Amino acid sequence: MEKNDTLRLQCSSENNAGISFLGSDLVPYSVLMSVYFRERPEFLSAALDSMLQQTRKPEQIVLVEDGPLPPELKAVIESFGTRHPDLLTSVVLVQNEGLGSALAKGMLSCRNEIVARMDSDDYSFPERMEKELDVLIEEGLDFVGSQIVEFEDDPSNPIAQSTLPVDQRDIEAYSKRRNPFRHPSMVFRKSAVLMAGNYSSKYLYFEDWDLFNRMLANGCRVVNIDEPLVAMRVNNNFYARRGGVGYIRYVWKFNVGQLKSKYFTIPQFIKTTIPRIIVCCMPNALRSFVYTKLLRKGVYR
Template sequence: MITNAYSVLMSVYAKENPEWLRESMDSMLVQTTPPAEMVVVKDGALSRALEEVLDEYSEMYPGLFNFVAYSENRGLGYALHEGVLACRNPIIARMDTDDIAVPERMEMQLRAMREYDLDMVGSQVIEFDGELGTCLTITDLPEEHEEILKYSKRRNPFRHPPITFKRAAVLAAGNYSSDFLYFEDWDLFNRMLSVGCKSKNLHDPLVYMRVNGDFYARRGGMRYLAHAYRFKKAQLERGWFTLRDFCLSFTPQAVVCLMPNSIRSYLYTNYLRKAPDK
């Protein structure tokens, strides 16, 4: 039986915005089904402003926050690997430190996990720039399990911030890994799907995901392309991708990576996303 007891898992590093961190944590703390634990991984030494925010919230919510800390920045894969191990509850809700969850996110996801016996559940997200009212696009992700399986052979079938999953299922698939920079989430999702985890994306967007010019710039250039090639080649070698899957996934990504950022941004916002309802 799916319990309502869940841990929120976040990773924070030195360059995070303290005010965005506040907004993100607030959005999870006021959930209609509130968390039993907030696990925050300090990925290396933090700024004084970030430490002050975390200290403030820890004092405001005694016993709720569980901090994992180490002195050197190790990257997202390592941070989340350690964070999963630190979570004390059977359900883990991922959240990024610059995004905002709708108040009903966890109520809806936990209900879906019970109703459909899911191991992992995501949702559509609304992407915004700057203020919450500046909504740019909404994702168009597959929603049913069979569609998710097919989609995972081409593109990432989930957005990372709204994913909620069973801790045991994550561990059974090998937990987060540091092997694939920029693709830590897709790597885990594919491994979970490959061992039979049942999945779904909810139709309603449950997280507002902050994007800006840097968001699209990070998805371009030779360095990013090299990491994409390495990740997708590994999917081919382990049998999750066929050769056809690899070619149909990597070739268009290579083209997009090598575009100027302005064109890449236009492509993402106008062709790879939907416009939000007015």
């Protein structure tokens, strides 16, 4: 048996213990979210409500307050906690530590083996968790994602859809070039995340891809459900954050890290790094065109 096969067997067998015999409708799960001072209160409220409207409702929502929050955001959290005191677990960080550190601490506060990620400005469609839990449990997987749509104002009026790889082999190959998942769509086995080292703050802007690659390297089993189950909010700032000279150093640091860990080969490093640097150097309007027209399935308007 090859090393990767041994890791895959170990990852899936350890993580399946204790819950694989249960129907997915009986398995409790936690939702892991993080919010910081720049988030808009109405977006956070909509994101929380979308998890309450799931056909398979969460047993716990862990909300990490990543540093001090303005009164408007605190009011949303306090109101939600008052209405759902047994559901909400607040993790309050004294100062802003960044997404990787916030999610690492939040993961440790999740009391269930199954953990669903959700961003504080996105929207989960009502059947998201039912479909992801069914696949995760029935196929004995370690983490599951889905396609997503992008929207500006209304989740029911998307502007683009992702074209992510679906099966294990294609996901592993794709992960050598681009992120094969959309973070807010992910559902994990907590034990698999911790076995891979949990979230890290080492690579700013690449906290999710870093974790995914470490889990894949550990032999974790995964699929992407080939339908959009989450709507991600985008605007001009969304694409602006993925460009500029300053962003190049984060791209470089992450890609060099993947090379040093031997997850990327030298040819893969070159094929991944050069196109990303080119996109970083584009004007924001052109970069937006590349993301929405060339790197997505298509537009809806």
